[in-house]
Amino acid sequence: MDVEFQHISKRFGSVKALTDVSLTAKQGTIHGLIGENGAGKSTLMKILTGYQAKSGGDILINGEKIALKTPDDAAQIGIGMLYQEPMDFPHLTVLENFSLGCPAISRERFTASLKHLAYAFGFQLAPKRRVELLTVGERQQIELLRLIHCETSVLILDEPTTGISPAQKALLFPALKKLAHEGMTILLVSHKLDEVASLCDEVTVLRHGNVTHHTNAPFHFPELLEAMFGAVPEQKEKPVARSTGNAVLSMDKIQAGGERQGLQLNSFTAKSGEIIGLAGLDGAGQSTFLRLAAGLTIPAKGEIQLFSTQLPKSKKASRIAGNLQTVFLPADRLEEALFTDISLSDHFSLRDKKSSFWQKNQKNKQRADKAIQTFSIKGRPADTADDLSGGNQQRLLLALLDPKSRMILLENPTRGLDIRSGQWVWEYLTQTLSSEACIVFSSPELDEILHYSDRILVFYDGKIVLDSLTAETDHGSVAAAMTGMTGKEKISNIEQGISNVE
Amino acid sequence: MVQIVKDILAAATLVFGFTSLVLFIADAPVLDAFKHIWLGSFASTMKFSQVLAVWVPLILCSCGLLFAFRANLWNIGIEGQVIMGAIGGMAVLRFPGLENPVLILTLSFIAAMITGGAWGLLAGLLKTRGGVHEIFGGLGLNFVAQGFILWLIFGPWKRPGIASMSGTELLPHKLWLSSPPGWRIAYAGLVVAICTLILTWLFLYKSKLGLKLKAIGKNPRAALLYDISPEGYYLLSIIICGAFAGMAGFMQITAVYHRLIPAISSGYGYLALLLVMLAGYRIVPIPFLALFFAGLNVGAIQLPIVLQVDSTLSGVIQGCCVLSALFVLGMRQRRKQL
Structure with missing residues (x-):
């Protein structure tokens, strides 16, 4: 299915989240949607999945205008989304999660379908395992198979590589290519250019709610970067240079949790x-x-010194x-x-x-x-x-x-x-x-x-x-x-x- | 402020409506029952003094809870803190060799505050060091305190020859807090309760401590940036609450029962929790609400005797009060969400 956004706008009160956004994702292609945080990517996808109502413009599927009032409307049409954080039921098993949301068939047929799909994509999933025991990447695999089983024809991926291992990434990417090859329309929301480069056929760049760039592969990175972050600013007058002195903060061999990837750093000193x-x-x-x-x-590991005082753990x-x-x-x-x-x-x-x-x-x-x-x-x-x-x-x-x-x-x-x-x-x-x-x-x-x-x-x-x-x-x-x-x-x-x- | 008055009126209407229904079902004369509750609580100075005797521990517990709630702590353990305060106070009163009653009572008062506060500290440490939520820690400690007091009454502190549910031996008269003739409320109790109210108001609304507790209750993460350690103030607020509860325990043994009985706390800790919630965690409505609850409590006692209704009915009436209070609170929460 071809998905076409025509002049989509979205306002939250007086804030314009999207202004006149038009783009077409063609059947059988992977279309990248890139931009910095707050560029409007997520809002656009929420409109396509029926979670948010647009303020103006039209969405066309295969050239026909459609109305998306609820997420269920979108699912009926065959629009499915793979979220950044797994949206599943952690206490249920792999098979149970897999069988939710699709028309009910017998347990045996669900099992057979799960095994068949997992084999086709090279995923190793034990049907009876509880989902909370799995990694983010495995949970994503289940969700992906579920969407395929439910005959999703437009697949949206929101930062799919966040929190998954390189090995899982190496399985996910070919899977996506294969799906596009089989005729699925894929929209990839990302701000990681390397991944966009290796996956997408076309890319649309959003910045401050506007489309700033559209291009086909192969991509010219400086162009994309400029569209994402704005033109290289003119040399503004620098604030007065400050003189630096003694080391005031130093970090050594730090490993810490927090955020998505935590933080690892070898050594750092600020003056x-x-x-x-x-x-x-x-x-x-x-x-x-x-x-x-x-x-x-x-x-978890490493030392931090502030003004020559070691911070206790x-x-x-x-x-x-x-x-x-x-x-x-x-x-x-x-x-x-x-x-x-x-x-x-x-x-x-x-x-x-x-x-x-x-x-x-x-x-x-x-x-x-x-x-x-x-x-x-x-x-x-x-x-x-x-x-x-x-x-x-x-x-x-x-x-x-x-x-x-x-x-x-x-x-x-x-x-x-x-x-x-x-x-x-x-x-x-x-x-x-x-x-x-x-x-x-x-x-x-x-x-x-x-x-x-x-x-x-x-x-x-x-x-x-x-x-x-x-x-x-x-x-x-x-x-x-x-x-x-x-x-x-x-x-x-x-x-x-x-x-x-x- | 207007909202609180409305809530109180709503709760009162519910209490009367609900209670009437229960009385009606129990085949008791509804109006007579209310009349007797009134007569049994406010009709004579003697009755009124009994109401005040309940009012005092309710005030002490409520003031303590205001401190805990200010830091956003649910000190369910207050019941056990009352019990431990009573035990601590009694331990001093039983101490042989001390002659001067004023000295003994003062020491006993201090001991009650210390043991109550320590029992609170325990719940606080379970929270800050052990990661046990104060509701569960407090509930557990309540059972421990209840077990401890039973053991004392039936064991080491039993009356010579007999161990009974009626409690330990009566204290000598010189260790009773003195009351006005014909009254059942000790001067000291009233004075302590009123002083506690004033001090609580000063600390919570005028002192920096009160402001810090409020800050921690509102946003413990931000408090860190203001160099206010949430842990330390959690402990402080729960110790203060425990100490006030201990004072309530002291009043129960020296002004009301003059001995240690298994039900020494009379459930006033739990009642105070509801009272403070109903007051919207503010101090102003507390003396009035406490008077209302105390009146109901005392007035309902004689219903079984006068109206020949089952003695459990007074318990049912109190239950109705509590349910109505919870209902009004629930409605208030919903209103906030809308």
Whole structure:
């Protein structure tokens, strides 16, 4: 079946998630849908699977307009999706999961079908095993076979290689090629260019809810990268160079859990005065890195030193980091950094390190008033943190930050901020705070990283794949490293796997 | 605030409606029953003093629970903390060789707070160190405390010659907290309860400790960034709650029963849990709600005698109260979700 999106738009309130998106996925091809986080890929797929209603435009299957009101409508037509996180029933067995959602037939016929399909694709699945005991990759295999058994003719894959082993990847890719060859329409949502390159026949790039590029294989990577991350920005005026000093943070042979792949790194040192930008796609290890430095995540292996003090491997680590004037500002402000139902003045009271019995409401109200003025926070001292908008929550967090901090760890500091507020945040960080302070920040915006950092670390799959001074690298290299384009062997491995099966 | 008043009215209506239905089914005269509950609780100063005698431990337990709930802890173990407080207090009262009653009672009061607090600490440690949710830890510790008090009453502390459910030997009169003539409530009990209310209000709403507990209750992850260790404050809040519960246990032995009985806690810990939830975890409605529950509790006692209804009926009525309270709370939750 050919799937055609015509002028699809989607709004969430006043936010435009998709604007006039048109693309066609032809029968028997694998169509890649790429773009950075928040580009609109998932939203588009949710519309196709009936989970979300479109605000405008049409979806055509084989040239006919269709209405998708519920996920069931989509399933009836033969549209199926393989989700990033397994959407199965962990307490049921492989066979039971396999037989759900399709018209009921006898248990024997389900078993036969499962065995037949598993054999055809080279998957090894024990029908009676409980699914919770399996790996993510195996659960994905069951789901894939189930969709095939249910006669899915349009298959959507959302980041299918996240959390699966290289061996499973080497089985999955030929399977997908085989399915496309047999006439299935496959849409692959990904931000890993190496995988897109080895699988897709066509690629559409989304950026900020718009189609920015469409091309057939073979692909020209610089073009794709530019479409994904925007044109190479003109050389903007760099902030004043800061002088660097002693080592303030060092990590050695770290292994830590967290996010999808955890984090492994050999050795890393940050100096005072440095501004280090952490680039990488969502979940590649940047958040874990920041939390390790803040003492909030305890590494399974390895040592972390902050200002020549070794962080203990216990819950005390975050307190010790705090005493060394290390602050951490998480991206999820309301979840991790602010208190719902507690007023702005009370936040200042909580932040006040001087011990006192009373809350000192008057004094903290004055502080809040002053912060509201200095930081242009739209709110009153008695408002609670959850009354504030995202941008104002970030301003509040900065206002709460001790200006004498020596190590400032920021997770996506301009998240949800408009351009001017974002610039204001950076002015504050670089000019008001001490120039001796070491600033480490992560951001999904490559431009922000290139513009503000002196040094860039690029994370991919839980590892640092690039560590370079900003002056010695460029937009293209960082973007390539973010999408895994440094390891050429990996691609050839996968291609080899494909040719083996073919 | 208006919502709380509405909730209380709704709960009261439900209590009366539900109770009337039960009385009707039990073939008891409905209006008479309410009249007797009223007469049995608020009609005379003596009756009213009995109500106050229930009000005191309810207030102490409720104030303690406010601290625990502030940190988002469900201290179900409060029942066991009352029992352990009573045991700790009694241990001092039984100590031979001390002569000065004021000194003995003071020491006993302190001991009750310490044992109650320690029992709370145990539930807290199970949570912070052992990963046992405070509801299950507390429930388990309640059984242990109940077993311990039975063992004491039937074992080491039994009355000379006989061991009986009626408890240990009566305390000498000089160790009874003194009451106004004709009243069944000790001065000291009232004073302690009122002081506890005021102190709780001060700590929770005016002190930095109260603010920190609230912060931890709202968002323990964020608290870490403010250098507030959730574990430490969890322990502190549950110790305070246990100590207040221990005070309630002390009042039960020195002002009400004057001995140790197996049911020394009278279920006031559980009742206080419901009371605090019904009050929306705020301190202002608590004295009034506690008075209502205490009145019902005392008033229902004489129903079996006056109306010849089965003695279990008062229990059923209290059950109705609890169910109505839970129902109103459930409705409030649903309203929040909508």
